[in-house]
Amino acid sequence: MSDVDADVLARATWSALVEPGDPVAGTLVATLGAAAALAWVRCALREGPDLSSVEEHHGPLVDADRRRVSRALTRWAVRLPDLDAAGARDRLDRLDGALLVPDDPRWPAGLDDLGSEAPFCLWVRGEPDVGAALESSVAVVGSRAATSYGERVAFDLADALAGGGLCVVSGGAYGIDAAAHRGAVARAGRTIVVLAGGVDRAYPAGNARLLETVVGAGGALVSEVPPGSLPTKSRFLQRNRLIAAAGRATVVVEAAWRSGAMSTAHHAARLLRPVGAVPGPVTSVASAGCHRLLREGVAVCVTDAVEVRELAGLVGAELAAGVAADREADARAARPRDGLDSTSRRVLDALPRRGPADLPRVASLAGVSLGEARGALGLLELGGWARRRDEGWVAVPPARS
Amino acid sequence: MSDVDADVLARATWSALVEPGDPVAGTLVATLGAAAALAWVRCALREGPDLSSVEEHHGPLVDADRRRVSRALTRWAVRLPDLDAAGARDRLDRLDGALLVPDDPRWPAGLDDLGSEAPFCLWVRGEPDVGAALESSVAVVGSRAATSYGERVAFDLADALAGGGLCVVSGGAYGIDAAAHRGAVARAGRTIVVLAGGVDRAYPAGNARLLETVVGAGGALVSEVPPGSLPTKSRFLQRNRLIAAAGRATVVVEAAWRSGAMSTAHHAARLLRPVGAVPGPVTSVASAGCHRLLREGVAVCVTDAVEVRELAGLVGAELAAGVAADREADARAARPRDGLDSTSRRVLDALPRRGPADLPRVASLAGVSLGEARGALGLLELGGWARRRDEGWVAVPPARS
Numbered sequence: 104m105s106d107v108d109a110d111v112l113a114r115a116t117w118s119a120l121v122e123p124g125d126p127v128a129g130t131l132v133a134t135l136g137a138a139a140a141l142a143w144v145r146c147a148l149r150e151g152p153d154l155s156s157v158e159e160h161h162g163p164l165v166d167a168d169r170r171r172v173s174r175a176l177t178r179w180a181v182r183l184p185d186l187d188a189a190g191a192r193d194r195l196d197r198l199d200g201a202l203l204v205p206d207d208p209r210w211p212a213g214l215d216d217l218g219s220e221a222p223f224c225l226w227v228r229g230e231p232d233v234g235a236a237l238e239s240s241v242a243v244v245g246s247r248a249a250t251s252y253g254e255r256v257a258f259d260l261a262d263a264l265a266g267g268g269l270c271v272v273s274g275g276a277y278g279i280d281a282a283a284h285r286g287a288v289a290r291a292g293r294t295i296v297v298l299a300g301g302v303d304r305a306y307p308a309g310n311a312r313l314l315e316t317v318v319g320a321g322g323a324l325v326s327e328v329p330p331g332s333l334p335t336k337s338r339f340l341q342r343n344r345l346i347a348a349a350g351r352a353t354v355v356v357e358a359a360w361r362s363g364a365m366s367t368a369h370h371a372a373r374l375l376r377p378v379g380a381v382p383g384p385v386t387s388v389a390s391a392g393c394h395r396l397l398r399e400g401v402a403v404c405v406t407d408a409v410e411v412r413e414l415a416g417l418v419g420a421e422l423a424a425g426v427a428a429d430r431e432a433d434a435r436a437a438r439p440r441d442g443l444d445s446t447s448r449r450v451l452d453a454l455p456r457r458g459p460a461d462l463p464r465v466a467s468l469a470g471v472s473l474g475e476a477r478g479a480l481g482l483l484e485l486g487g488w489a490r491r492r493d494e495g496w497v498a499v500p501p502a503r504s
Numbered sequence: 505m506s507d508v509d510a511d512v513l514a515r516a517t518w519s520a521l522v523e524p525g526d527p528v529a530g531t532l533v534a535t536l537g538a539a540a541a542l543a544w545v546r547c548a549l550r551e552g553p554d555l556s557s558v559e560e561h562h563g564p565l566v567d568a569d570r571r572r573v574s575r576a577l578t579r580w581a582v583r584l585p586d587l588d589a590a591g592a593r594d595r596l597d598r599l600d601g602a603l604l605v606p607d608d609p610r611w612p613a614g615l616d617d618l619g620s621e622a623p624f625c626l627w628v629r630g631e632p633d634v635g636a637a638l639e640s641s642v643a644v645v646g647s648r649a650a651t652s653y654g655e656r657v658a659f660d661l662a663d664a665l666a667g668g669g670l671c672v673v674s675g676g677a678y679g680i681d682a683a684a685h686r687g688a689v690a691r692a693g694r695t696i697v698v699l700a701g702g703v704d705r706a707y708p709a710g711n712a713r714l715l716e717t718v719v720g721a722g723g724a725l726v727s728e729v730p731p732g733s734l735p736t737k738s739r740f741l742q743r744n745r746l747i748a749a750a751g752r753a754t755v756v757v758e759a760a761w762r763s764g765a766m767s768t769a770h771h772a773a774r775l776l777r778p779v780g781a782v783p784g785p786v787t788s789v790a791s792a793g794c795h796r797l798l799r800e801g802v803a804v805c806v807t808d809a810v811e812v813r814e815l816a817g818l819v820g821a822e823l824a825a826g827v828a829a830d831r832e833a834d835a836r837a838a839r840p841r842d843g844l845d846s847t848s849r850r851v852l853d854a855l856p857r858r859g860p861a862d863l864p865r866v867a868s869l870a871g872v873s874l875g876e877a878r879g880a881l882g883l884l885e886l887g888g889w890a891r892r893r894d895e896g897w898v899a900v901p902p903a904r905s
Contacts, residue, residue: 122850122871177873185868252785333869335853337846382783382795384653385807394783397798397805404798404805406786445738449523452736467586468734470523472578 107206113137114204114224116188119329120144120179123341127175129219134161137204137223148180191226191329198303198330201231211237213348216374222327222345228302229323236293236323240270241415242350242371244343244364245279245357250389253279253357256381258286260356263408265292269417272297272350274342275310275324279356279364284317294322297349299342300334302326340366347371352415354379354405358392365392372401377414379405443486446471450479451488451498459495508607514538515605515625517589520730521545521580524742528576530620535562538605538624549581592627592730599704599731602632612638615749617775623728623746629703630724637694637724641671642816643751643772645744645765646680646758651790654680654758657782659687661757664809666693670818673698673751675743676711676725680757680765685718695723698750700743701735703727741767748772753816755780755806759793766793773802778815780806844887847872851880852889852899860896 114137121128131140134157143156152172158164164172195202203210203225209232214221227233243261245253257279261271265287271294273280280296287294294317298306302324305311314324327345328338343363347353347370355378358364371378380402383390396402405411412418440448446469453468454460460468466476480496483489489496515538522529532541535558548554553573559565565573596603604611604626610633615622628634644662646654658680662672666688672695674681681697688695695718699707703725706712715725728746729739744764748754748771756779759765772779781803784791797803806812813819841849847870854869855861861869867877881897884890890897 125871174873177875178871181864181867181874181877182871252787256786335850335869337850337853381786382791382798382805383786384784385657385782386653390783391807394805394807397783398807398811404783404795406792406795406799410799449736449738452738463582466582468736470526470579470583472575473582474578476582 109138110136110206111202111204111224112188112192113141115192115202115329116141116186117223118226118327119186119188119191119332120182121175123222123327123338124220124344125175126219127171128179128223129221130161131157131172132223133219144176144179145183147176148183152176188329191331194303194330195226195228198228200229200302200330201227203227203231203233207234209234211349213237213350214345217344217348220344221348225325225327226302226329227323227325229318230293230321231323233295233323233325236270236295237272237349237351239268239417240272240295240350241411241417242272242346242353242367243279243283244273244346244353244355244367245283246359246362246364246389246392247276247278247280248359248389249278249282249357250383250387252383252387253381253389254282256383257282257356258289260354260381260408260411261286261292261294262290264411265290265294267408267412268292269412269415270295270322272346274298274339274346274363275306275314277307277310281310281313283356284313284322288313288316288320288322291320293320295349296322296324297342297346298324298326298334299328299338300326301328301330301332303330304332304334306334339363343367344370347376348374350376350415351417352377352379352411354381354411354414355393355396355402356381357383357387357389358396359388360391360395362392365396368396368401377416378402379411379414381405440488443482443488446475447479447482447488450476451483454483454489454496454498456498456500459492459497461495465496510539511537511607512603512605512625513589513593514542516593516603516730517542517587518624519627519728520587520589520592520733521583522576524623524728524739525621525745526576527620528572529580529624530622531562532558532573533624534620545577545580546584548577549584553577589730592732595704595731596627596629599629601630601703601731602628604628604632604634608635610635612750614638614752615746618745618749621745622749625728627703627727627730628724629726630719631694631722632724634696634724634726637671637696638673638750640669640818641673641696641751642812642818643673643747643754643768644680644684645674645747645754645756645768646684647760647763647765647790647793648677648679648681649760649790650679650683650758651784651788653784653788654782654790655683657784658683658757659690661755661782661809661812662687662693662695663691665812666691666695668809668813669693670813670816671696671723673747675699675740675747675764676707676715678708678711682711682714684757685714685723689714689717689721689723692721694721696750697723697725698743698747699725699727699735700729700739701727702729702731702733704731705733705735707735740764744768745771748777749775751777751816752818753778753780753812755782755812755815756794756797756803757782758784758788758790759797760789761792761796763793766797769797769802778817779803780812780815782806841889844883844889847876848880848883848889851877852884855884855890855897855899857899857901860893860898862896866897
């Protein structure tokens with residue numbers, strides 16, 4: 104077995120041995136390497152922990168560190184006899200999957216920002232080049248208990264992001280997660296589902312067909328735990344850190360005051376990833392978490408895909424500014440009088456619609472001088488805003504468009 | 505006529521002579537006093553402007569200032585002959601109204617922050633002590649083209665603010681303005697309507713009854729232009745600065761991308777008044793302006809009256825924190841397992857609902873040591889989360905509440 108294979112197998116073993124996000128395991132693997140760390144654990148469980156070899160690489164350990172290692176060893180001892188990482192790998196092979204480790208060129212670099220809580224490996228079904236897909240990606244997350252408003256927004260957002268070539272990342276839950284994947288798939292876009300359990304387990308079962316569609320559309324299902332693993336609650340919470348680290352930015356579409364999506368947003372903020380929140384009705388508890396993120400300054404308000412791309416730094420601010428300019432122009436077109444100077448506007452406001460008013464009366468009503476009123480009326484006449492009638496002036500009603 | 509009366513009448517005259525927010529007039533009145541400034545204008549129109557007396561109080565004027573004064577004089581010359589401030593005052597007396605000037609103890613001090621664009625006086629119908637009412641007040645503004653969502657939120661917000669003893673300030677338009685006044689009146693609360701035209705003119709006519717109700721409920725209609733004045737477009741825009749200056753904070757409930765409510769929000773921000781924006785569905789153009797204010801950092805996201813009070817500094821942050829704590833508690837009560845320590849939660853997650861699992865199996869599934877699993881199972885059994893069955897352990901399903 105080559106060193107590379109040994110590392111892959113050791114990381115697969117670690118992913119089965121410890122619960123996701125175990126910082127003691129992460130530090131040991133980072134210090135000694137995955138295979139040597141595993142050998143150290145087996146030896147420590149037989150003969151007692153020899154921390155001098157760890158200190159050699161890591162530097163001196165304080166008593167609290169030593170106690171954490173002892174506690175971790177008793178935790179790991181329970182599972183070690185039953186481990187079958189090679190079996191899990193065979194199971195993955197039968198699913199035509201891939202096992203990625205940090206040295207793999209297809210490894211998503213963003214996960215390294217998790218430091219000692221980074222996953223040991225990724226178990227993947229579908230497109231194996233997860234790193235390339237995530238290079239331009241946005242996490243779109245939210246509640247299972249979504250409203251039809253939230254699902255529509257998630258779908259439309261993912262559809263538009265996929266249309267712009269971005270990959271959507273989310274969990275595999277009902278509600279916002281599922282709507283986001285559906286939106287991306289509807290645009291034949293890539294989407295990555297990060298699961299809390301094994302990639303061979305569709306959870307919840309009602310999303311099994313959606314997960315197959317994601318794989319069929321060039322996306323992937325990924326997990327840090329081996330095939331066969333159950334999606335427990337603590338794994339769901341740890342899974343959220345992967346979603347936050349995988350995306351260039353995280354957008355919360357709907358979230359209750361406390362919810363998993365809120366934890367994903369906070370993970371993203373801790374990783375200095377931009378966080379966006381989609382506002383919704385204040386009467387909807389499903390949006391309370393989004394509004395909380397806005398109030399607490401954790402998230403920026405985002406309302407469409409252009410703003411999300413800008414948030415993720417995946418578009419020049421010019422495009423967003425262009426949209427703002429378009430909106431200005433639309434607003435101006437709807438009210439073309441904004442193109443008039445302020446004196447002309449005042450004079451126009453002062454013009455009666457029915458009986459005509461003479462020049463001094465118009466000037467007085469408008470609060471401008473006679474000269475200003477005369478000049479403005481000339482311009483307004485040319486522009487079709489005003490016309491002369493019976494020695495005076497009247498306003499011309501705007502044409503219906 | 506006493507000096508006080510002379511000042512009141514001169515200010516009333518100024519309010520009829522110039523358009524709202526005329527900074528040349530504001531500066532002249534601030535420099536010379538209202539009555540002397542008026543005498544100066546009459547003299548300047550007869551004999552040409554003598555700027556030396558202005559410079560004596562104001563300091564040297566540059567050429568641009570001199571040109572601005574000349575242009576202003578030609579503007580004012582048009583209206584001066586027709587002015588009848590005493591007549592306007594009689595009209596107000598017949599309405600049982602009050603004319604407030606800055607020296608009046610009932611003058612709202614917040615308006616002074618407008619500097620040279622402050623109004624000369626306030627024409628008031630209803631409760632004359634506008635200053636006392638505005639001491640604890642919030643401006644609730646928004647679009648005429650409001651949705652039923654926006655009207656409901658404005659009504660509920662004003663109702664709750666009035667219930668807490670705050671005065672609501674707004675314009676007299678359909679939509680958000682009217683809903684806010686209705687909400688305050690429904691709670692028998694005071695509410696102040698700032699009109700763009702004279703206080704004897706209900707505009708729009710459809711709100712005439714509402715305006716009478718406001719007066720009847722101890723509120724007031726106020727305007728900076730005399731009775732009989734028309735509500736022109738430029739007066740609407742200038743009126744917005746009064747609303748922004750009058751309230752301790754301004755809250756935008758619904759606003760299109762460009763709208764009068766946006767101008768009020770920007771006036772408030774320039775006056776360093778706190779600005780809040782109520783979010784809404786991103787699919788609603790009526791909320792686009794609110795979201796824009798949030799994105800641009802002009803406004804803070806507010807979702808209920810407690811947050812609005814906090815914004816206005818009219819409540820200790822403790823109350824808002826108390827609400828946050830209540831929400832946490834509600835969320836926790838809905839998911840009491842959050843009260844468990846993390847090891848117990850892991851063990852609980854690992855427990856099967858159907859067939860029992862023995863201690864080593866539970867420890868292995870949970871990824872904890874045998875000792876940790878034993879301790880956690882004891883606690884879970886005491887708490888009614890787990891029970892023993894056939895040499896093993898099962899989870900107890902949560903009771904339906």
